[in-house]
Amino acid sequence: MQSTDVVVIGGGVIGCSVAYQLAKKGVSVTLIEENDIASGTSGACDKAVLLQSKNPGLHLKMALEGVKLFPDLRKELDMDIEYKNDGGMIVIYTEEQWKVMEQFVQRQNKLGLEVQLLDRDRARERQPAFSKDIIGSTYSPMDGEVNPIYLTLGFFRGAKKYGAKAILGTKVKDIKLEKGRVHSVITGSGNILTRHVVNACGVYAPFIGTMVGLDIPIIPRRGQIIVTEPVASLIHGDVNCARYITAKFRPELLGNDEASRLGIGLSLGQTKNGNILIGGTREFVGYHKHTTHRALRAVLKHATNLVPALKDISIIRSFAGLRPYTPDGLPILGKVRQIEGFYMAAGHEGDGIALSAITGKLLCDVITDNKMTIDIDMNKLSLERFEEEDIDGFRKSHNCYGDAV
């Protein structure tokens, strides 16, 4: 039987980041991926390293610590991850939204996020393509962007460079425990003896949990994105709208029209090649990953209201990905008390790209029993915080067993 110190299950941005940090520390690590690297949510998402969309508190603190790691990663990884620190804006359409964002900004400022409110003219100076219908926007110079697929591949190649093994196209079928601790991992191509397993399976993390008797509250939240043909520079940095923040944290406040039922909140960004990514939805439709005409039309309506020039640009494709959503919107990270040697690194919802680097560092510290190099309260991220949660109720009320819509 093969053996390794740590098995990381999942070759998305999170699993690859954890494997990278462990291998860099000299730990013997094997990454197992059912399909290919970045074949899950990490290859079907946007590219924002967004701070402004994080709830002021632990969420924002993690993002602020995490973003500090990107400039070094750009140098360390043997891959152009296309990281740019070119700022982000949240567009405001109504006086009511302005008041809400004013408070949000104040709370964010207190935690160290540089962000300010811009009136309509100043917002349009930054983004001349915006329509005059807006009231203003926020602006943070700290928001950034990265190519999520290159980032994932960069972590993966980095891990291999430091000696990590990878088994791709292979599904983890079971995990064997002995006297309450991890003993081995059973895969489609043989068994691996190990004392540590990291569950980095995104929306599939609950299936790995079931193998060791854990009920993990992560459910899929679909997001649909439209991609345009490449065009000359039109969108600068990350653009979201105030509805995006509401759709993310308080969807119940959106109302009951079509756009609200689809959880539409605008996200716009332009890739290095010039393609514009237009998003998106936040829908609870189980594990269905197809796009729908209905949602794409609603997303486009919203986007062309803000940037009328989009009407003259051709769409080349659309895709959907599944955000791993938890009851409190925070990821589940670190040791799992009941099973020695079992760790969680999943549930990052719409923030996994931005939080990937810090997740790798935190998990590496925990697994190697190092003093934590980043000051984050891991208890607040543990699986145990959901001990009192009605997890089956959570799944049912969020349509986890999913009617296709």
Ligand SMILES: Cc1cc2nc3c(=O)[nH]c(=O)nc-3n(C[C@H](O)[C@H](O)[C@H](O)COP(=O)(O)OP(=O)(O)OC[C@H]3O[C@@H](n4cnc5c(N)ncnc54)[C@H](O)[C@@H]3O)c2cc1C
């Ligand atoms: C539309 C959309 C837009 C987004 N935009 C952003 C953004 O702008 N910024 C941001 O920070 N985040 C964004 N996100 C969120 C981000 O994409 C996710 O949080 C992140 O990709 C999750 O990564 P992961 O590694 O946990 O999961 P995944 O990338 O899904 O990786 C999990 C892997 O586990 C594998 N796996 C599952 N079961 C097994 C098994 N039994 N054996 C072996 N392998 C297995 C899967 O094949 C998969 O490859 C967005 C998400 C969506 C859907």
